[in-house]
Amino acid sequence: NAGVTQTPKFQVLKTGQSMTLQCAQDMNHNSMYWYRQDPGMGLRLIYYSASEGTTDKGEVPNGYNVSRLNKREFSLRLESAAPSQTSVYFCASSVSGVSGANVLTFGAGSRLTVL
């Protein structure tokens, strides 16, 4: 059982380039999330999807877009990368809806550097 799988694990971009982080879960979870983690800032929610077909903004959505492709997959796109988006990105999923008690399962993380 793979759990939550994120790709790529590492990526270096130049300012202005675009890229998509992919996330897939095989636990039949309803909800999926994208967080970023910067030193001293903890985890900050970028976007989340309570169920297939819905997405909502989190704490820091600017500069990002998401797609909930199906129940398993939730992608995060940077249209024009900026150095401020250098971070570690975590995808997570949970069985409950957003209003329920969430226990998150996290992917291994994707380290993105924007030069």
Next chain:
Amino acid sequence: QKEVEQNSGPLSVPEGAIASLNCTYSDRGSQSFFWYRQYSGKSPELIMSIYSNGDKEDGRFTAQLNKASQYVSLLIRDSQPSDSATYLCAAQTGKLIFGQGTTLQVKP
């Protein structure tokens, strides 16, 4: 003001001591609270959840919740060097919001 606040530390305790980690939250509507542990370079993993006022114990870990004071804590008894990690507090009001994490160092 962040919605969930933690002292970033580091908190240093000797092996065998009790480590006390604290967290406050601003949204009185928060219903569920979680403690995640994150080792350096790894992803967070859930260690405790608590939903009602009082204490909840699981092995060496005890979570405490006081909704009137908007305060959540985690006690780790008989701390071990393997407990050295960053501990993230999270509160749920709809979406799940994390604090900045407290780094715990357990010295042999």
